[in-house]
Amino acid sequence: AQTVTQSQPEMSVQEAETVTLSCTYDTSESNYYLFWYKQPPSRQMILVIRQEAYKQQNATENRFSVNFQKAAKSFSLKISDSQLGDTAMYFCAFMKHEMDDMRFGAGTRLTVKP
């Protein structure tokens, strides 16, 4: 079974600073997909960034980037130039290539302080 662990229940960062959210996962698969989702108080899960396990290059989307360490089964999210609007719950998720459902971690609550 695949499990996703987010060891930081809460994080805070000053506006314009950089913060890194941690995620580890456990799988025996060699190919899979990893995601970071943002969930603001509106409750809608918003895709932030995704990574395909067979790609060695770390994904980047504007201020968001990941550090994907396949051997260590680690998938951290770095947010640069943090903005007040980044305040939200962040969930790391895993999707096995042949499976249809997505497995989520317990989440990290990020607060960006002015």
Next chain:
Amino acid sequence: GAGVSQSPRYKVAKRGQDVALRCDPISGHVSLFWYQQALGQGPEFLTYFQNEAQLDKSGLPSDRFFAERPEGSVSTLKIQRTQQEDSAVYLCASSSSLTGRWVYGYTFGSGTRLTVV
């Protein structure tokens, strides 16, 4: 519509009452998922539809939970004889992939917050 729409946004039910939660996915999306998110937790998979076929219901916590998607578009999650432990946010997501393996991730709705009193 442009996004996944869920209704109602909030639902308060008395213990023992039956409830029905609606999900209207993105038009043309063949795959539809239901997730349950308890307070302070990540979403947990409940069930998956491909068009009108329910291909996986392994996540449904009990036989009080029932989901349907009769015409392959709108889906309803029904909970019979609600219990306090059913209190959670119920999220619906859709995907255009035939198999659900959509590398861009799913599109989620804003969920229904169910409170059982």
